[in-house]
Amino acid sequence: MSDLHVYDTTLRDGAQQEGLNLSVSDKLAIAVHLDELGVGFIEGGWPGANPKDTEFFARAQRDLTLRNATLAAFGATRRAGGRAATDPLVRALVDSGAPVVTLVAKSHVRHVETALRTTLEENLEMVRDTVSFLAGEGRRVFLDAEHFFDGYAADRAYALEVVRAAMESGAEVVALCDTNGGMLPHQIADVVADAVGSTSARVGIHCHNDTGCAVANSMAAVDAGATHVQGTINGYGERTGNADLLTVVSNLQIKQGLPLLETGRLREATRIAHSISEITNVPPYSRQPYVGASAFAHKAGLHASAIRIDPDLYQHTDPMHVGNDMRMLVSDMAGRASIELKGRELGYDLSGNDELLSGVLAKVKDLELRGYTFDAADASFELLLRREVEGKGLDFFAVESWRVITDARGEESALSEATVKVVAGGERVVATGEGNGPVNALDHALRQALTPAYPELAKLELIDFRVRILDAAHGTDAVTRVLIETSDGTTSWETIGVAGNILEASWQALVEGVTYGLVRAGVSVR
Ligand SMILES: CC(=O)SCCNC(=O)CCNC(=O)[C@H](O)C(C)(C)COP(=O)(O)OP(=O)(O)OC[C@H]1O[C@@H](n2cnc3c(N)ncnc32)[C@H](O)[C@@H]1OP(=O)(O)O
Numbered sequence: 001m002s003d004l005h006v007y008d009t010t011l012r013d014g015a016q017q018e019g020l021n022l023s024v025s026d027k028l029a030i031a032v033h034l035d036e037l038g039v040g041f042i043e044g045g046w047p048g049a050n051p052k053d054t055e056f057f058a059r060a061q062r063d064l065t066l067r068n069a070t071l072a073a074f075g076a077t078r079r080a081g082g083r084a085a086t087d088p089l090v091r092a093l094v095d096s097g098a099p100v101v102t103l104v105a106k107s108h109v110r111h112v113e114t115a116l117r118t119t120l121e122e123n124l125e126m127v128r129d130t131v132s133f134l135a136g137e138g139r140r141v142f143l144d145a146e147h148f149f150d151g152y153a154a155d156r157a158y159a160l161e162v163v164r165a166a167m168e169s170g171a172e173v174v175a176l177c178d179t180n181g182g183m184l185p186h187q188i189a190d191v192v193a194d195a196v197g198s199t200s201a202r203v204g205i206h207c208h209n210d211t212g213c214a215v216a217n218s219m220a221a222v223d224a225g226a227t228h229v230q231g232t233i234n235g236y237g238e239r240t241g242n243a244d245l246l247t248v249v250s251n252l253q254i255k256q257g258l259p260l261l262e263t264g265r266l267r268e269a270t271r272i273a274h275s276i277s278e279i280t281n282v283p284p285y286s287r288q289p290y291v292g293a294s295a296f297a298h299k300a301g302l303h304a305s306a307i308r309i310d311p312d313l314y315q316h317t318d319p320m321h322v323g324n325d326m327r328m329l330v331s332d333m334a335g336r337a338s339i340e341l342k343g344r345e346l347g348y349d350l351s352g353n354d355e356l357l358s359g360v361l362a363k364v365k366d367l368e369l370r371g372y373t374f375d376a377a378d379a380s381f382e383l384l385l386r387r388e389v390e391g392k393g394l395d396f397f398a399v400e401s402w403r404v405i406t407d408a409r410g411e412e413s414a415l416s417e418a419t420v421k422v423v424a425g426g427e428r429v430v431a432t433g434e435g436n437g438p439v440n441a442l443d444h445a446l447r448q449a450l451t452p453a454y455p456e457l458a459k460l461e462l463i464d465f466r467v468r469i470l471d472a473a474h475g476t477d478a479v480t481r482v483l484i485e486t487s488d489g490t491t492s493w494e495t496i497g498v499a500g501n502i503l504e505a506s507w508q509a510l511v512e513g514v515t516y517g518l519v520r521a522g523v524s525v526r
């Protein structure tokens with residue numbers, strides 16, 4: 001294993017992201033995931049700054065068993081003019097019970113003089129006093145040198161003096177912070193190399209992403225001699241976020257051969273990134289490097305034709321290394337190879353079946369011209385392909401007619417009512433359904449009509465509904481595209497409908513959603 005520290009600050013700096021709000025239980029659950037991933041340090045928050053973070057450390061001491069990681073409490077150097085031993089916020093760091101304390105300290109002369117409103121010497125004394133007090137209390141002390149890179153540009157000697165003051169007082173690591181996130185990789189590399197060369201410090205790096213360079217800057221710092229790298233899962237953080245720790249670790253481990261995590265741990269990266277998204281309630285970013293849903297998704301026909309021969313031809317690494325999967329997307333940019341590979345994903349060997357492949361491809365291109373978009377509706381493409389391969393095997397029911405009315409009375413909310421007539425399981429069924437909107441009512445009526453023949457449908461639920469008006473296909477005649485997401489409680493799928501009438505498009509997508517639910521459940525036509 002490399003001795004480079006992997007230091008996660010999702011629970012502290014990550015939680016500084018706009019709109020992200022973690023409960024104590026959320027933090028504990030995230031800490032468990034981080035420990036499973038195998039990071040070396042988990043910065044849990046700032047005890048004493050708010051009751052939630054104080055409680056987190058109390059509950060962590062009681063309930064959290066970490067297999068791999070060490071817990072760090074974050075705080076600031078003592079107040080100017082005071083004493084570390086009597087500073088309540090410094091005391092709270094000791095009381096947190098965390099074995100590591102990470103102190104933020106000023107390292108930029110302007111910040112000392114204008115933000116702290118104290119002298120340069122007093123700031124150095126705040127660093128010395130707080131670090132030595134905490135070290136004396138048996139804590140491992142790390143120092144985050146705030147605004148280090150801007151501070152170095154303003155006054156190199158002073159910025160380096162802060163690093164030395166921390167080291168000489170007992171700090172184990174000084175992390176140089178690009179607090180405003182304005183640096184570029186070559187600037188980071190030069191400054192880190194100087195700090196490593198002209199102090200005895202173990203130098204760390206903490207980058208924000210305001211220039212879009214947080215990951216590149218962290219990599220540059222490691223190349224220049226930093227041996228402690230900070231970041232957050234999914235790049236959460238103040239403003240544009242922090243360096244995405246999963247990208248940094250994947251780059252260092254896969255591209256530079258640094259064994260940072262125990263064998264096999266990186267394969268949990270995709271699962272953990274998505275589990276943490278669930279907890280933070282921040283939707284996963286599909287184009288996130290390595291772990292995003294689109295990170296190994298291929299749309300262009302030329303790519304698919306080469307991938308059919310060897311996936312490495314269009315992938316920078318094997319998605320398995322990070323627990324992700326290659327996916328084929330089918331759209332009007334597909335070629336026959338795309339259809340063949342997608343078929344393989346679905347369990348069909350279509351190699352050599354040129355007639356079928358060309359037929360499916362022509363259908364896809366024609367439908368996309370009319371407004372369909374199959375890369376957003378995988379389930380509809382699967383049904384299209386299965387119908388071509390299996391013929392009538394998917395005719396679970398026949399629709400005779402459907403209709404829907406919406407009734408608004410006085411001040412009451414409008415209510416919709418749908419009637420659906422189908423033949424299913426050899427019976428003609430007429431069913432009605434109510435809903436707070438016409439699509440909701442149609443969904444209820446359709447499943448009401450089909451459930452006697454197919455009880456498996458009872459657990460399906462419509463969980464998302466998106467509408468887009470398209471004017472490209474018919475000149476000035478707009479068509480409506482509806483995408484529906486249906487869930488069976490364990491997984492969900494997207495289906496599509498396109499028509500001039502919004503309800504007709506919705507109905508198509510609903511019928512596809514229900515049909516796909518029956519296919520997934522392995523039901524035969526009754
Ligand atoms: C770069 C970073 O992201 S560092 C992490 C920043 N995170 C946070 O700020 C979140 C948690 N913060 C808080 O809950 C609050 O700001 C607290 C509890 C820490 C302080 O609250 P308050 O006492 O009301 O002070 P307030 O937030 O208004 O101002 C911060 C004070 O800390 C001082 N300060 C700032 N940095 C430091 C430092 N490194 N060392 C010592 N004091 C500092 C400021 O000069 C200011 O002092 P003042 O009250 O004499 O003006």
Ligand SMILES: CC(=O)C(=O)O
Nearest residue numbers: 104144146147177179
């Ligand atoms: C400490 C910290 O979060 C920063 O300087 O960005």
